[in-house]
Amino acid sequence: MTAAPSAWVQRFAHLLPAGAQVLDLACGSGRHARWLAAQGHAVTGVDRDAHALAALPPEVDTLVADLENAPWPLPDRRFDAVVVTNYLWRPLWPQVLASVRPGGVLLYETFAQGNAAYGKPSRPDFLLAPGELLQVCAGWTVVAYEHGLLRQPERVVQRVAAIAPGLTASPPVALSA
Structure with missing residues (x-):
């Protein structure tokens, strides 16, 4: 059974337009890819684990890619939303941000400094500094x-829901109650 999607992703999924093209980066078993596809979004799941990707439903496009040791697998692709949870590889920041269309959404949640007191990850390379996002x-x-x-x-986590710059006269963000 796949774990439930992050409460953060669920809370801010209303920011995505209907039928959004979504990138679930380092998606693992695809808990967010599955959930977002069930919400009617066109989801692309990327991970290095081909076995995990093979278990995703056919409505989720999948791409096996080593995000840390190979070139960025989606050059020139832009998405209405990019979702990243429980993954941090700082050298990818430029590619992650560039993958969000102007006016698109970044939903990011991962471990932060202080997490070592509760378990792994505990290495600073894999923990966000305060305010880093x-x-x-x-x-x-x-x-x-x-x-x-x-x-x-x-x-201990850090998380952000942010909208990419670039659209003029965009409507105000609809907040959930």
């Missing part, structure tokens, strides 16, 4: 940002 999204419209302790399981 805000720095990465400088110039974007940040709809929401959090950094702190989550329970069940206990872990």
Whole structure:
């Protein structure tokens, strides 16, 4: 059974337009790819684990790619939304941000400094510094940002929901209650 999608992704999925083209980066078993596809979005899941990708339903496009040791697998592709959870490879920041269309959405959630007290990952290379996602999204419209302790399981995370710059006279962001 696939784990439930992140509450963060579910909370801010309303920012995606109907039928959005979504990139689920380092998607693993595809918990977000499955859920977003079930919401009517056109999802592309990318991961290095071919076995995990093979288990995704046919409505999810999949791409086996080593994001850390090979060229960016989606040059010149832009998406209405990019979703990244529980994954951090800082050299990819430029490609991740460039993959979001102007006015598109970045939903990012991963481990942050302080997580070592609760388990892995514990290496600083895999933990966001306080405010790091805000720095990465400088110039974007940040709809929401959090950094702190989550329970069940206990872990320290940082997460952002941000809209890429580039559209003029865009409508205001619809916030959920």
